[in-house]
Amino acid sequence: MATAASTFAAWLQDSAVPEARLTAPQCAVLEAAFRFLQQRGHDYFSRRLLSHFLLHAQTGLKVAQIARLLGVSRSAASAQQGLSSKEVVQAAHQRLAGRAHGKLLPRFAGAIAQFLGEHPEATRYDLLDFIRRAWGVSVSRMALHRFLKKYGLDQASRVAALPMPGAAAAAAPATEPTAALVLAAALRTEGAPLPRPPQEFFLPPPSTPAPSCSCPEPSTGWPSPGTASPMTTAR
Secondary structure, three states: OHHHOOOHHHHHHHOOOOHHHOOHHHHHHHHHHHHHHHHHOOOHHHHHHHHHHHHHOOOOOOHHHHHHHHOOOHHHHHHHHOOOHHHHHHHHHHHHOOOOEOOOOOOHHHHHHHHHHHOOOOOHHHHHHHHHHHHOOEOOHHHHHHHHHHOOOOHHHHHHHOOOOOHHHHHOOOOOOOHHHHHHHHHHOOOOOOOOOOHHHOOOOOOOOOOOOOOOOOOOOOOOHHHOOOOOOOO
16 A cells, blocks of 8 residues: 555655655645554545545645555545535445445335435435434445336436426417318308318329320120131031
8 A cells, every 4th residue: 555655755656646746735735644644544534534635625636646645546536526525424434334234125215205305415325324214224325226226216217207398388289370270260160161272282183184095995705606716526
């Protein structure tokens, strides 16, 4: 682990952070972070709190550099960028709770849906705390995600269920009278003549007004008996 170095210079060198390229404020912040780790230890909670501070202190350091300094993965540091301080504390509390036990039952879906409706800004950790208080069940975030998706309670399903702004306008009837409405109004008027359909409604006139005389005369059937060839009768 990079944070196990005994000196500040060795800590930077092990983390591939060149000290010569750091500004004076950056060196001051990192020296304070190094002393914090030396005093409080390199455990998960100390590094989690320190990483949250360095990622949001606008020090100008890259996420990959902070990840190497604290001995965490690049993806974990990137994921922590979007967390609030409350969510970091909740994640630490979830880790202190130990291994997840119990399971989410289908009968929990109604109460969970009511909680999400009353607390639209609740995070996953708030929902996990509500489940723990209500039923004494501790589950992981992945199990909660699968449960919410199964019963249509995840954020994507809830957003899809909301009516779209243009849905009402699309469902409303058209204001301009259509041809069908005009025809229906004319039928309801007694004695009013029906409107004549447009010329495109009728079929075009035939191109050959009379039958062609070049066709052969139709056959009249078998020849008459007088013109038939004689046949011999064999004994």
